[in-house]
Amino acid sequence: MKNTIQEKDKLVNSVFSKVYKKYDFMNDVMSFGVHRIWKKKFIDWMNPQPSTNLIDVASGTGDIAKLFLEKVNQSGRVTCVEPNIKMLNEGKIKLDKFHKNIKWINAKAEALPVKDDTFDYYTISYGIRNVSDINLTLKEALRVLKPGGRFMCLEFSKINNEILNFLYKKYSKTIPFIGKFIVGSNHPYNYLIDSIENFYNQKQLSNLMKKSGFSNIEYRNVTNGISAIHSGWKI
Numbered sequence: 001m002k003n004t005i006q007e008k009d010k011l012v013n014s015v016f017s018k019v020y021k022k023y024d025f026m027n028d029v030m031s032f033g034v035h036r037i038w039k040k041k042f043i044d045w046m047n048p049q050p051s052t053n054l055i056d057v058a059s060g061t062g063d064i065a066k067l068f069l070e071k072v073n074q075s076g077r078v079t080c081v082e083p084n085i086k087m088l089n090e091g092k093i094k095l096d097k098f099h100k101n102i103k104w105i106n107a108k109a110e111a112l113p114v115k116d117d118t119f120d121y122y123t124i125s126y127g128i129r130n131v132s133d134i135n136l137t138l139k140e141a142l143r144v145l146k147p148g149g150r151f152m153c154l155e156f157s158k159i160n161n162e163i164l165n166f167l168y169k170k171y172s173k174t175i176p177f178i179g180k181f182i183v184g185s186n187h188p189y190n191y192l193i194d195s196i197e198n199f200y201n202q203k204q205l206s207n208l209m210k211k212s213g214f215s216n217i218e219y220r221n222v223t224n225g226i227s228a229i230h231s232g233w234k235i
Contacts, residue, residue, distance in 0.1 A: 118145075
Protein backbone atom coordinates (compact mmCIF):
# COMPACT_ATOMS: atom_id res chain seq x y z
CA MET A 1 0.00 0.00 0.00
CA LYS A 2 2.80 2.40 0.93
CA ASN A 3 4.56 1.79 -2.39
CA THR A 4 1.30 2.35 -4.27
CA ILE A 5 0.80 5.71 -2.53
CA GLN A 6 4.37 6.75 -3.26
CA GLU A 7 4.00 5.70 -6.89
CA LYS A 8 0.85 7.79 -7.33
CA ASP A 9 2.44 10.79 -5.60
CA LYS A 10 5.40 10.55 -7.96
CA LEU A 11 3.18 10.12 -11.03
CA VAL A 12 0.90 13.06 -10.20
CA ASN A 13 3.85 15.32 -9.37
CA SER A 14 5.48 14.40 -12.68
CA VAL A 15 2.26 15.14 -14.58
CA PHE A 16 1.86 18.64 -13.16
CA SER A 17 5.56 19.44 -13.46
CA LYS A 18 5.14 18.98 -17.21
CA VAL A 19 1.99 21.04 -17.70
CA TYR A 20 2.26 23.89 -15.17
CA LYS A 21 3.31 26.58 -17.68
CA LYS A 22 0.32 25.97 -19.95
CA TYR A 23 -2.10 24.55 -17.39
CA ASP A 24 -4.66 27.37 -17.57
CA PHE A 25 -4.49 27.62 -21.37
CA MET A 26 -4.92 23.86 -21.76
CA ASN A 27 -7.94 23.88 -19.42
CA ASP A 28 -9.57 26.54 -21.59
CA VAL A 29 -8.82 24.56 -24.77
CA MET A 30 -10.00 21.19 -23.43
CA SER A 31 -13.25 22.52 -21.94
CA PHE A 32 -13.88 25.29 -24.49
CA GLY A 33 -13.76 27.63 -21.50
CA VAL A 34 -16.66 25.91 -19.74
CA HIS A 35 -14.54 25.09 -16.66
CA ARG A 36 -14.73 28.80 -15.79
CA ILE A 37 -18.55 28.62 -15.73
CA TRP A 38 -18.40 25.49 -13.55
CA LYS A 39 -16.07 27.21 -11.08
CA LYS A 40 -18.32 30.25 -10.92
CA LYS A 41 -21.31 27.99 -10.15
CA PHE A 42 -19.19 26.35 -7.46
CA ILE A 43 -18.51 29.69 -5.76
CA ASP A 44 -22.09 30.85 -6.23
CA TRP A 45 -23.40 27.77 -4.43
CA MET A 46 -20.86 28.27 -1.66
CA ASN A 47 -22.06 31.87 -1.26
CA PRO A 48 -19.12 32.81 0.98
CA GLN A 49 -19.70 35.52 3.56
CA PRO A 50 -17.45 38.56 4.10
CA SER A 51 -14.39 38.21 6.35
CA THR A 52 -14.43 34.40 6.22
CA ASN A 53 -11.50 32.03 5.98
CA LEU A 54 -10.98 29.50 3.13
CA ILE A 55 -8.51 26.69 2.69
CA ASP A 56 -8.22 25.74 -0.98
CA VAL A 57 -6.46 22.41 -1.35
CA ALA A 58 -4.78 21.24 -4.57
CA SER A 59 -5.11 24.92 -5.42
CA GLY A 60 -3.28 24.75 -8.74
CA THR A 61 -2.86 28.23 -10.16
CA GLY A 62 -5.45 29.75 -7.84
CA ASP A 63 -8.72 29.97 -9.79
CA ILE A 64 -10.89 29.21 -6.76
CA ALA A 65 -8.94 31.53 -4.47
CA LYS A 66 -9.39 34.37 -6.96
CA LEU A 67 -13.14 33.79 -7.34
CA PHE A 68 -13.58 33.53 -3.58
CA LEU A 69 -11.75 36.78 -2.87
CA GLU A 70 -13.67 38.60 -5.59
CA LYS A 71 -16.94 37.29 -4.15
CA VAL A 72 -16.16 38.63 -0.66
CA ASN A 73 -14.64 41.88 -2.01
CA GLN A 74 -11.21 40.84 -0.72
CA SER A 75 -12.46 40.88 2.87
CA GLY A 76 -11.58 37.22 3.44
CA ARG A 77 -8.42 35.14 3.78
CA VAL A 78 -7.32 32.14 1.71
CA THR A 79 -4.75 29.48 2.46
CA CYS A 80 -3.75 27.83 -0.82
CA VAL A 81 -2.30 24.34 -0.41
CA GLU A 82 -0.62 22.83 -3.48
CA PRO A 83 1.63 19.73 -3.52
CA ASN A 84 3.45 20.63 -6.76
CA ILE A 85 5.90 23.50 -6.18
CA LYS A 86 5.89 24.60 -9.83
CA MET A 87 2.11 24.89 -9.87
CA LEU A 88 2.20 26.74 -6.55
CA ASN A 89 4.71 29.26 -7.90
CA GLU A 90 2.54 29.83 -10.99
CA GLY A 91 -0.35 30.58 -8.67
CA LYS A 92 1.72 33.09 -6.71
CA ILE A 93 2.58 34.95 -9.91
CA LYS A 94 -0.98 34.84 -11.22
CA LEU A 95 -2.53 36.11 -7.98
CA ASP A 96 0.17 38.55 -6.96
CA LYS A 97 -2.36 41.39 -6.60
CA PHE A 98 -4.09 39.37 -3.87
CA HIS A 99 -0.86 38.63 -1.98
CA LYS A 100 -2.08 40.27 1.24
CA ASN A 101 -5.07 37.92 1.36
CA ILE A 102 -3.37 34.63 0.45
CA LYS A 103 -0.99 32.31 2.27
CA TRP A 104 0.70 29.66 0.12
CA ILE A 105 1.69 26.22 1.46
CA ASN A 106 3.47 23.43 -0.41
CA ALA A 107 1.88 20.30 1.11
CA LYS A 108 -0.27 17.26 0.42
CA ALA A 109 -4.02 17.07 1.02
CA GLU A 110 -3.47 14.08 3.31
CA ALA A 111 -1.24 16.01 5.73
CA LEU A 112 -2.27 19.65 6.07
CA PRO A 113 0.15 21.64 8.27
CA VAL A 114 -2.62 23.71 9.86
CA LYS A 115 -4.44 23.63 13.18
CA ASP A 116 -7.76 21.94 13.91
CA ASP A 117 -11.02 23.91 13.62
CA THR A 118 -9.48 26.79 11.65
CA PHE A 119 -11.44 27.42 8.44
CA ASP A 120 -14.97 28.40 7.49
CA TYR A 121 -14.67 26.70 4.09
CA TYR A 122 -12.58 23.94 2.54
CA THR A 123 -12.48 23.64 -1.25
CA ILE A 124 -10.84 21.18 -3.60
CA SER A 125 -11.37 21.72 -7.31
CA TYR A 126 -10.29 19.02 -9.78
CA GLY A 127 -7.81 17.74 -7.25
CA ILE A 128 -9.47 15.05 -5.19
CA ARG A 129 -9.09 12.35 -7.84
CA ASN A 130 -5.32 13.01 -7.78
CA VAL A 131 -4.80 12.38 -4.07
CA SER A 132 -3.20 9.14 -2.95
CA ASP A 133 -5.57 8.49 -0.03
CA ILE A 134 -9.04 9.98 -0.48
CA ASN A 135 -10.30 8.84 2.94
CA LEU A 136 -7.39 10.50 4.75
CA THR A 137 -7.90 13.60 2.59
CA LEU A 138 -11.55 13.83 3.64
CA LYS A 139 -10.68 13.29 7.32
CA GLU A 140 -8.10 16.09 7.10
CA ALA A 141 -10.72 18.33 5.52
CA LEU A 142 -13.07 17.65 8.44
CA ARG A 143 -10.30 18.24 10.96
CA VAL A 144 -9.30 21.70 9.73
CA LEU A 145 -12.85 23.03 9.33
CA LYS A 146 -14.50 24.92 12.18
CA PRO A 147 -17.70 23.42 13.59
CA GLY A 148 -20.33 24.65 11.15
CA GLY A 149 -17.72 24.83 8.39
CA ARG A 150 -18.42 23.70 4.86
CA PHE A 151 -16.56 21.27 2.59
CA MET A 152 -17.00 21.74 -1.16
CA CYS A 153 -15.54 19.67 -3.99
CA LEU A 154 -15.71 20.24 -7.74
CA GLU A 155 -14.64 17.21 -9.76
CA PHE A 156 -15.21 15.32 -12.97
CA SER A 157 -17.97 12.78 -12.44
CA LYS A 158 -20.31 10.42 -14.30
CA ILE A 159 -22.55 11.69 -17.10
CA ASN A 160 -26.26 10.86 -16.81
CA ASN A 161 -27.06 11.23 -20.51
CA GLU A 162 -26.16 8.31 -22.81
CA ILE A 163 -25.71 10.37 -25.98
CA LEU A 164 -23.61 13.02 -24.24
CA ASN A 165 -21.58 10.31 -22.53
CA PHE A 166 -20.85 8.65 -25.89
CA LEU A 167 -19.79 11.97 -27.46
CA TYR A 168 -17.73 12.94 -24.41
CA LYS A 169 -15.79 9.67 -24.49
CA LYS A 170 -15.10 10.11 -28.19
CA TYR A 171 -13.86 13.64 -27.58
CA SER A 172 -11.76 12.52 -24.57
CA LYS A 173 -9.69 10.31 -26.86
CA THR A 174 -8.51 13.40 -28.74
CA ILE A 175 -7.29 15.23 -25.62
CA PRO A 176 -3.85 13.52 -25.40
CA PHE A 177 -3.19 14.53 -29.01
CA ILE A 178 -4.13 18.14 -28.22
CA GLY A 179 -1.86 17.96 -25.16
CA LYS A 180 1.07 16.72 -27.23
CA PHE A 181 0.61 19.62 -29.65
CA ILE A 182 0.30 22.32 -26.96
CA VAL A 183 2.40 20.99 -24.08
CA GLY A 184 4.75 18.74 -26.01
CA SER A 185 3.71 15.52 -24.28
CA ASN A 186 0.60 13.34 -24.36
CA HIS A 187 1.48 11.49 -21.13
CA PRO A 188 -0.14 14.00 -18.71
CA TYR A 189 -3.38 13.87 -20.65
CA ASN A 190 -3.45 10.10 -20.92
CA TYR A 191 -3.25 10.18 -17.12
CA LEU A 192 -6.03 12.79 -17.01
CA ILE A 193 -8.44 10.68 -19.05
CA ASP A 194 -7.65 7.52 -17.05
CA SER A 195 -8.09 9.32 -13.72
CA ILE A 196 -11.51 10.64 -14.76
CA GLU A 197 -12.65 7.24 -16.03
CA ASN A 198 -11.57 5.49 -12.82
CA PHE A 199 -12.94 8.04 -10.35
CA TYR A 200 -16.01 7.57 -8.15
CA ASN A 201 -19.51 8.46 -9.25
CA GLN A 202 -21.60 11.09 -7.48
CA LYS A 203 -23.23 8.76 -4.95
CA GLN A 204 -19.99 6.92 -4.17
CA LEU A 205 -18.20 10.18 -3.36
CA SER A 206 -21.15 11.29 -1.23
CA ASN A 207 -20.89 8.01 0.72
CA LEU A 208 -17.17 8.52 1.31
CA MET A 209 -17.90 11.99 2.65
CA LYS A 210 -20.54 10.56 4.99
CA LYS A 211 -18.14 7.87 6.27
CA SER A 212 -15.54 10.56 6.97
CA GLY A 213 -17.97 12.42 9.24
CA PHE A 214 -19.61 15.07 7.05
CA SER A 215 -23.32 15.89 7.41
CA ASN A 216 -26.05 17.38 5.21
CA ILE A 217 -24.32 16.09 2.09
CA GLU A 218 -25.62 17.20 -1.29
CA TYR A 219 -24.36 17.26 -4.85
CA ARG A 220 -25.25 19.11 -8.00
CA ASN A 221 -24.37 18.03 -11.51
CA VAL A 222 -23.03 20.54 -13.99
CA THR A 223 -23.39 19.88 -17.73
CA ASN A 224 -25.28 16.61 -17.13
CA GLY A 225 -22.64 15.25 -14.76
CA ILE A 226 -19.46 15.89 -16.74
CA SER A 227 -18.56 17.50 -13.45
CA ALA A 228 -20.31 17.53 -10.09
CA ILE A 229 -20.19 19.82 -7.08
CA HIS A 230 -20.33 18.10 -3.68
CA SER A 231 -21.15 19.90 -0.46
CA GLY A 232 -20.97 18.74 3.15
CA TRP A 233 -20.90 20.31 6.59
CA LYS A 234 -18.97 19.78 9.80
CA ILE A 235 -21.47 19.64 12.61
